[in-house]
Amino acid sequence: MQRIGVFVCHCGSNIAATVDVKKVVEMARMEPGVVFADDYQYMCSEAGQAKIGAAIKEHNLTGIVVCSCSPRMHETTFRSCAKRYGLNPYMVEIANIREHCSWIHKDMQEATEKAVILARAAIAKVNLNAPLQAGESRVTKRALVIGGGIAGIQTALDIADAGYEVDIVEKTPSIGGRMSQLDKTFPTLDCSACILTPKMVDAAGHEKIKIYTYSEVEKVSGFVGDFTVDIRKKARSVDATKCTGCGVCQEKCPSKKTPSEFNRGLGNRSAIYTPFAQAIPNVPVIDREACIKFKTGKCGVCEKVCQAGAIDYAQQDEIITEKYGAIVVATGFDTIKLDKYDEYAYNQSKDVITSLELERVMNAAGPTKGHLERLSDGKAPKEIVFIQCVGSRCADARGKGYCSKICCMYTAKHAMLIRDKYPDVNVTVFYIDVRTPGKNFDEFYRRAVEEYGVNYIKGQVGKVAPQPDGSLLVQAADLLDNRQIKMKADMVVLATAIEPDPSVRGIATMLTASIDTNNFLTEAHPKLRPVESPTAGVFLSGVCQGPKDIPETVAQAGAAAVKVIGLLAKDKLTTNPCTAKPDELLCNGCGNCAKVCPYGAITYEVRQINDHGIREERRLATVNNALCQGCGACTVTCPSGAMDLQGFSNRQLIAEVDAICR
Amino acid sequence: MSEKKNQAKMVQEISGANPYKCMKCGKCSATCPSYDEMDIKPHQFVSYVQRGDIEALAQSKSLWKCLSCFACVERCPRDVEPGRIIDAARQIVVRQRGGNYLKAEEIPPLVDEDLPQQLLVSAYRRYKR
Numbered sequence: 001m002q003r004i005g006v007f008v009c010h011c012g013s014n015i016a017a018t019v020d021v022k023k024v025v026e027m028a029r030m031e032p033g034v035v036f037a038d039d040y041q042y043m044c045s046e047a048g049q050a051k052i053g054a055a056i057k058e059h060n061l062t063g064i065v066v067c068s069c070s071p072r073m074h075e076t077t078f079r080s081c082a083k084r085y086g087l088n089p090y091m092v093e094i095a096n097i098r099e100h101c102s103w104i105h106k107d108m109q110e111a112t113e114k115a116v117i118l119a120r121a122a123i124a125k126v127n128l129n130a131p132l133q134a135g136e137s138r139v140t141k142r143a144l145v146i147g148g149g150i151a152g153i154q155t156a157l158d159i160a161d162a163g164y165e166v167d168i169v170e171k172t173p174s175i176g177g178r179m180s181q182l183d184k185t186f187p188t189l190d191c192s193a194c195i196l197t198p199k200m201v202d203a204a205g206h207e208k209i210k211i212y213t214y215s216e217v218e219k220v221s222g223f224v225g226d227f228t229v230d231i232r233k234k235a236r237s238v239d240a241t242k243c244t245g246c247g248v249c250q251e252k253c254p255s256k257k258t259p260s261e262f263n264r265g266l267g268n269r270s271a272i273y274t275p276f277a278q279a280i281p282n283v284p285v286i287d288r289e290a291c292i293k294f295k296t297g298k299c300g301v302c303e304k305v306c307q308a309g310a311i312d313y314a315q316q317d318e319i320i321t322e323k324y325g326a327i328v329v330a331t332g333f334d335t336i337k338l339d340k341y342d343e344y345a346y347n348q349s350k351d352v353i354t355s356l357e358l359e360r361v362m363n364a365a366g367p368t369k370g371h372l373e374r375l376s377d378g379k380a381p382k383e384i385v386f387i388q389c390v391g392s393r394c395a396d397a398r399g400k401g402y403c404s405k406i407c408c409m410y411t412a413k414h415a416m417l418i419r420d421k422y423p424d425v426n427v428t429v430f431y432i433d434v435r436t437p438g439k440n441f442d443e444f445y446r447r448a449v450e451e452y453g454v455n456y457i458k459g460q461v462g463k464v465a466p467q468p469d470g471s472l473l474v475q476a477a478d479l480l481d482n483r484q485i486k487m488k489a490d491m492v493v494l495a496t497a498i499e500p501d502p503s504v505r506g507i508a509t510m511l512t513a514s515i516d517t518n519n520f521l522t523e524a525h526p527k528l529r530p531v532e533s534p535t536a537g538v539f540l541s542g543v544c545q546g547p548k549d550i551p552e553t554v555a556q557a558g559a560a561a562v563k564v565i566g567l568l569a570k571d572k573l574t575t576n577p578c579t580a581k582p583d584e585l586l587c588n589g590c591g592n593c594a595k596v597c598p599y600g601a602i603t604y605e606v607r608q609i610n611d612h613g614i615r616e617e618r619r620l621a622t623v624n625n626a627l628c629q630g631c632g633a634c635t636v637t638c639p640s641g642a643m644d645l646q647g648f649s650n651r652q653l654i655a656e657v658d659a660i661c662r
Numbered sequence: 663m664s665e666k667k668n669q670a671k672m673v674q675e676i677s678g679a680n681p682y683k684c685m686k687c688g689k690c691s692a693t694c695p696s697y698d699e700m701d702i703k704p705h706q707f708v709s710y711v712q713r714g715d716i717e718a719l720a721q722s723k724s725l726w727k728c729l730s731c732f733a734c735v736e737r738c739p740r741d742v743e744p745g746r747i748i749d750a751a752r753q754i755v756v757r758q759r760g761g762n763y764l765k766a767e768e769i770p771p772l773v774d775e776d777l778p779q780q781l782l783v784s785a786y787r788r789y790k791r
Contacts, residue, residue, distance in 0.1 A: 343693075343737055394739040395683055432687040462692030462737060477688035479705060484697040 002127050005036040005061040006119060007052055009043035009068035011098055016041075018102035020112040024067060027116045031123045035059050044074050052078070053085040063091040063126040067119050069098040072525075088131035090577065090647055095122040117660055124659035128652045132577035137626045139225040140325040141568050144169065146217055146507060149177020150196060150550060151542025151557045152330035153203050158561030160208035164568045167210045167322065168203065169217055169231055171503065172261070174279035175200055177332055181262060181356065183363040185550055186413040187444035193278060200280045214285055216503075218319065220327070220510040221600065223627065224537030225573045227324045235315040237286035238272070242310035245282035249302035249311065250274070258290040260367075264357045266375065267367035272302050277365060286313075326564040327511060329521060329533070330541040330557070331504045335496040336391045340398040343463040344390065344494055350376040351472060352464060354496040355410055362417065372422060374490055377470065381490035384418060385474050386411050386429040387461045391497035393432070400497045400518060405547035407495035408435045412448040414493065419452040428455040428487070430476050438549070457485070464492050500544055512598075513538045521545050531560040539563050578647035579628035580635060582621040584609055586642035589619035593634035593643055601627035602634060666714035669754065673711050673719075676750035679743045681708035690734035690744045700724040704734050707744045707751075719751040728752075 006028040010016035021039045028037040036059045040048045043066060055061060064087070066078045071094040079089035097115040105111035143159050145152045148170030156166040168175065179185075180200075182192035203209050212231055219230040253270035260269040262276050269275075271290035274282060292299040293313060303311040335356055338346040346352045351374045353361070364370035374381055388407060391399035408431070415427045434456070436442040448454040459477035467473050471488045478485050500519040508515045513533040514522040521544050524532040531540050541560040542553045567573075582593075584607070594602040601624045608617050621634075621643065634643045635650065644650055674680065690704035691697055702710065702722045710719050719725065728748045735745040773782070 389687070389739070393685060393687075395741045396739060399739060432685060458688070460687040460689035460692050460739075462689055462694070462733070475692055477690075477692035477703075477705065479686065479688040479691070482703060484691060484694070 002033045002063045002129075003035045003059060003061050004031075004033045004123060004126050005052070005055045005059060005064045006031075006034055006038075006123065007043050007048075007055075007064065007066045007068075008037070008039040008097075008119070009048070009066065010039065010041045011069060011102075012041065015068070015098050015102045015115075018105060018108055018111045019097055019115045020108060023112050024097070024115050024119055028065075028067075028119050028123065031120055033063075033127045034123060036061065043068055044077050049077075049081045052081055056082070056085040056087055061087065063087075063093075063129055065093050065095055065119060065122045065126055067095040067097045067115065067122070070094075070096050070100075090132040091126065091129050093122040093126045093129070095119045120662070121656040121659045124655040125652045128649070128655055129647070132647055134577045135575040135625055136572040137223075137225055137575050139568060139570055139573055140227070140323045141165065142167070142322070142324050143326045143328065143564050143568065144217075144227070144229055144322070144324040145328045145330055145541075147177070147330035147332055147501075147542070147544070148172075148175030148211065148213065149330060149332045149542065150179040150199070151332065151544075151553045152177070152328070153199050154554050154557035155328050155330060155539075155541045155561045155564070156209050157199065157203055157206065158558050159564050159568075160203075160206045162561075162565045163208070164565065165208050165210070167212060167231075167324075169215050170211065170213045171216050172275060173214045173236075173273075173283075173285045174275050174281070175203065175211060175213060176276070176278075176280070178356075179550060180276060180278070181264070181359055181363075183359045183366075184413060184417060186409045187438070187440045189413070189417070197278050200278070204280045211281070212320070213281060217507060217510065222323075223599065223629065225325045225567070225570075226626075227327055227537065229322055229324055229327070231320045231322065233318040233320055234285075235288075235317050236283065237288070237291075237311065237313055237315050238284055239310045239312050239315070240281060240283045242308045243283045243306075244308050244310075245274075246307070247274075247284075248305050248307070250284060252301050252305045254299065254301060255290050255292050258287060263360045263367050264354070266353075266357055266360055286311075326537050326539060326567050328539045328541050328560050328564060329504070329507060329511070329513065329544050330560075331501045331507060331544045333498045333543040333547075334501050336400065336499050338391070338494065338496060341390065341494075344387065344461070344492070345464045345466055345472070346494065349464075349466045349472060349492075350374070351381075351466075351470075351490065352492045352494065354494050355407065355414065356496070358414055358493050362414070372418060372425075379490070380422070381425060383426050383487070383489045384428070384491045384493065385461070385464075385472075385487070385489040386415060386427070386493045386495065387464075388429065388431040388495045389460070389497075390494040392495075394497075400499060402518060402547065403435065404495075404498045405435075406498070406549050409438070409441060409444065409549065411493075411495050412436075412445045412454070415454040416444075416448045416452045419448075419454060426455065428457060428489075430457050430459055430461050432458070432460055438551075459485075464489075498543065498547055504544055511535060511538050531556055531563055537567065575626060576630055577625075578630040578645060579625045580623045580630070580632070580643055581646050582623065582638075583642045583644065584618075584620050585611055586640050587618070587620050587638075588640050588642070589621070590639060591621075592637045592639065593621050596633045596637045597628075598631065598633065599627045599629050601625075601629075664714075666716070669716035670711050670714040672754060673716055673747060673750045676753055677743065677746035679741075679746045679750075681711045681742060681747065683740045684708040684742045685740055687739060689737050689739060690742075693733045693737050695731060695733070696724075696727045696729055699727045704744045704748075707747045708742060711747055716751060716754065719748070720755045724748065725752050725755065 025037045083089045095118040142165040159166045215233045218232045255271035259265040272286045288294040360366040392404040459479040461476040465473040476485045513535045539560040541557045688705045702724045735743040
């Protein structure tokens with residue numbers, strides 16, 4: 001028989017205001033096995049834990065139940081408390097009477113009744129608990145970063161600087177990401193390339209960092225500390241060990257009509273290409289869809305002009321298998337498609353562009369060499385209109401429900417830069433709200449208005465209509481002056497909503513990391529564990545977790561790196577002892593459990609057993625405790641009831657249900 | 663429930679629109695082809711419903727200047743649909759006057775050459791979905 005102590009927490013007024021804690025204590029005392037019960041204001045505090053410790057000693061407790069908040073919050077706290085006072089940590093059960101009870105109920109009588117029932121269920125379970133011993137697993141001291149933008153680069157640099165090996169996997173031919181496409185950065189207006197390219201060079205030159213560009217993660221198995229990852233290194237058709245990066249092949253390539261991804265389709269590139277001049281690595285790839293040699297078999301110009309003999313048309317995709325202790329997702333973002341926004345005429349006019357396209361137009365290395373010009377006729381615009389919140393803050397099916405966060409600031413930046421370089425150009429910004437929380441952000445926006453004379457009008461644009469004379473008629477509301485505006489513009493720039501890069505869905509599935517309805521990766525805790533995924537060993541960096549600007553991304557990248565370093569610094573990890581355990585006398589060797597196990601933890605082996613005096617060889621399920629995550633899929637699949645989960649046995653769960661229904 | 667609240671509730675029920683979803687972006691007013699002729703502007707409709715001032719909406723010129731083109735309904739990023747709100751207010755007025763809708767077969771004899779086609783199109787558009 002167990003000797004159980006029950007500890008009911010007030011959580012200040014969080015629980016005590018809705019649940020009669022004294023009544024819970026009183027009712028718990030009457031449950032079988034309970035030898036002690038008490039309540040306290042904050043059970044998790046030092047004094048509260050001391051109370052638990054004293055009771056363990058004084059009453060020789062063999063198990064305890066804490067009626068408090070969610071086990072996700074403080075199960076670890078109370079388990080380590082029990083351990084400190086000589087009790088096996090797995091003899092602790094939590095009855096969640098906060099999130100599951102006091103926070104969601106209003107009526108005190110009903111809430112108290114429910115709290116008593118929850119406590120009773122936990123007590124029934126502890127009565128059947130047995131001490132468990134946590135095992136150990138090894139840690140591969142190497143990290144994988146998926147995505148080579150500023151988030152991935154910064155995370156990799158920080159991990160590598162701490163002395164650990166890091167691999168970056170980037171799907172495009174170069175690292176650099178979105179930031180490499182930007183012209184200037186707010187709020188200091190320093191040139192994006194000037195601050196990014198040194199970091200790219202640092203990453204490429206770092207002895208601890210290995211970069212796989214033009215590569216994708218194809219398969220992930222294993223668990224925290226011991227992931228095995230297959231990386232597909234796509235065929236570049238160029239031998240990176242021979243290529244000198246001279247660029248002659250790109251110059252001579254006769255196929256030059258492929259829209260440049262880097263320039264957002266505003267210019268063309270050759271079939272053999274590096275995305276931009278400062279690409280790292282400076283080794284081109286052949287786009288086999290566009291290459292004449294691959295399409296018709298005739299051409300081979302690049303091979304002829306390459307002095308280094310680096311062109312290799314026969315190159316194949318390569319699969320690299322590597323082990324990692326931790327994985328960081330840094331897959332970034334893209335702008336949403338504007339097909340559904342006919343009213344802004346994006347698909348009808350070349351002079352309606354997205355803000356990211358404007359970055360390329362304003363960049364000296366961009367399609368117009370940095371000249372601000374209309375893409376339809378090359379003329380200099382005199383009147384430019386910016387439209388905010390295009391697809392952001394939308395409750396309808398066309399856009400995104402969230403604020404994209406970066407648009408207010410980059411629009412102020414664009415408006416300011418245009419007014420600075422072309423003082424005769426009128427700039428009008430139509431906004432719903434101007435959101436500028438951030439250091440020196442509001443000051444920056446005010447400068448656009450006060451010093452640069454940017455015309456900010458509160459009101460959304462209703463429609464943009466291309467006119468026969470080539471101009472654009474913008475019809476908008478001015479809500480503060482209560483008038484409708486019809487004005488002609490030469491260019492319209494849309495602050496288009498951002499969304500997680502589409503590749504993130506597949507990656508999240510491979511990692512069993514959860515994503516929200518907008519495809520942003522979910523944090524382990526929105527406030528207290530913002531850079532960790534709920535999946536152990538998986539960390540989040542950059543916009544894949546939620547919209548954020550460069551300073552925030554860099555800060556989060558560093559935070560993710562620290563979490564990774566904390567993990568890799570350990571020699572061993574404690575494993576969860578709540579794993580599946582088959583009863584070999586009941587196992588009939590059917591193999592169903594191995595089929596449903598998502599972690600590949602179950603194998604079958606032929607062993608000799610002694611079944612009530614009969615010795616025979618049988619095919620039996622065997623669980624690898626290091627791989628088992630305790631999900632329980634096997635226990636419900638097993639037709640003979642041979643599989644059980646330690647710490648969550650069928651008997652324990654039935655006892656809980658019985659206690660609730662009593 | 664006060665008469666004011668009652669009327670506001672009626673507008674919400676008839677229109678199926680939730681005025682509290684509005685974020686005051688003004689895209690409806692930016693879109694409206696009859697904006698200049700309206701005394702109460704499309705983006706203001708929601709405030710009148712929130713305040714329960716349906717009487718003012720009923721007295722307004724806007725009620726009869728709205729073409730029911732539903733461009734505001736189409737483009738509203740928040741699904742507030744001001745066009746439906748004014749439509750509902752109009753229905754309340756029509757009902758109070760004891761007015762009746764025409765039956766479909768009564769329409770053709772009434773259509774003459776001078777009647778703007780636009781009017782007919784607008785009328786049918788209301789029942790499109």
